[in-house]
Amino acid sequence: MSKRLAVAGSGAIACGLAATAAHHGPVLLLARSDSSADRARATVEKTLSRLGAEVDPEHVEIVTDPEALAEATFVVEAVIEDHDVKARLLGELDAILEPEAILASTTSSLSVESLAQASGRPERFLGLHVFNPVTKMKLVELIFPTTASAETRERALALCEKFEKTPVVVPDVPGFVVNRLLFPYLFNAVRLVEETGMAPADVDTCMKLGAGHPMGPLALLDLVGLDVSKAIGETIGETIPARLEELIAEGALGRKSGRGLHSY
Numbered sequence: 485m486s487k488r489l490a491v492a493g494s495g496a497i498a499c500g501l502a503a504t505a506a507h508h509g510p511v512l513l514l515a516r517s518d519s520s521a522d523r524a525r526a527t528v529e530k531t532l533s534r535l536g537a538e539v540d541p542e543h544v545e546i547v548t549d550p551e552a553l554a555e556a557t558f559v560v561e562a563v564i565e566d567h568d569v570k571a572r573l574l575g576e577l578d579a580i581l582e583p584e585a586i587l588a589s590t591t592s593s594l595s596v597e598s599l600a601q602a603s604g605r606p607e608r609f610l611g612l613h614v615f616n617p618v619t620k621m622k623l624v625e626l627i628f629p630t631t632a633s634a635e636t637r638e639r640a641l642a643l644c645e646k647f648e649k650t651p652v653v654v655p656d657v658p659g660f661v662v663n664r665l666l667f668p669y670l671f672n673a674v675r676l677v678e679e680t681g682m683a684p685a686d687v688d689t690c691m692k693l694g695a696g697h698p699m700g701p702l703a704l705l706d707l708v709g710l711d712v713s714k715a716i717g718e719t720i721g722e723t724i725p726a727r728l729e730e731l732i733a734e735g736a737l738g739r740k741s742g743r744g745l746h747s748y
Contacts, residue, residue: 499524512556514553565591575604674745685700
């Protein structure tokens with residue numbers, strides 16, 4: 485049985501994971517369509533090129549048939565932050581994979597316990613919350629359901645070590661640690677703009693230069709994606725700022741759409 489890692493998804497987090505894994509060996513990336521596969525290929529190649537990495541992009545094999553993942557021993561689901569979508573895909577993967585394979589989810593806020601049950605293999609499941617850009621961010625929040633086996637825990641920690649990441653085991657609470665603390669701050673920055681009329685760039689400059697943050701809160705929301713940010717906020721019980729709702733309704737989702745709280 486192959487020891488290959490597989491990533492199910494073709495967005496920023498999935499491609500970042502694939503590019504990270506490519507430094508250490510071959511990886512499979514499952515895209516939902518030919519067009520998604522083409523975009524993922526371009527993203528992975530661009531990421532590796534930007535890093536100046538001496539890694540053959542062919543280390544990332546992009547497929548559209550889920551059956552191609554049948555021999556993978558560790559599969560990371562990295563699709564939209566929606567419980568039903570994730571649960572459906574996890575169930576499909578469970579039916580394909582060998583019993584020994586581990587399933588993980590990159591969920592940033594959803595209940596890992598609930599996803600573990602939906603996966604069909606709760607003893608071989610975990611939350612593997614990586615951060616964007618995956619190739620640069622060192623932290624991985626590891627969230628284990630109560631049913632996770634000792635082997636699952638050991639293999640998850642070993643994967644993080646292999647990828648030169650810093651794992652922290654965190655509790656299965658909405659938003660885990662980072663997003664639980666981060667998003668109230670980010671949303672408060674949006675409300676400050678609403679209340680004062682300050683330019684988003686000025687708010688970001690204040691927090692970068694005054695608090696030593698590498699990125700301002702409004703630029704960070706755009707990087708995460710306003711739609712994803714809304715989903716996280718709802719999960720952790722935060723009220724979504726009106727300006728965020730307006731922008732999402734307009735299709736202005738942040739960097740990925742060319743416009744959000746800033747323009748790109």
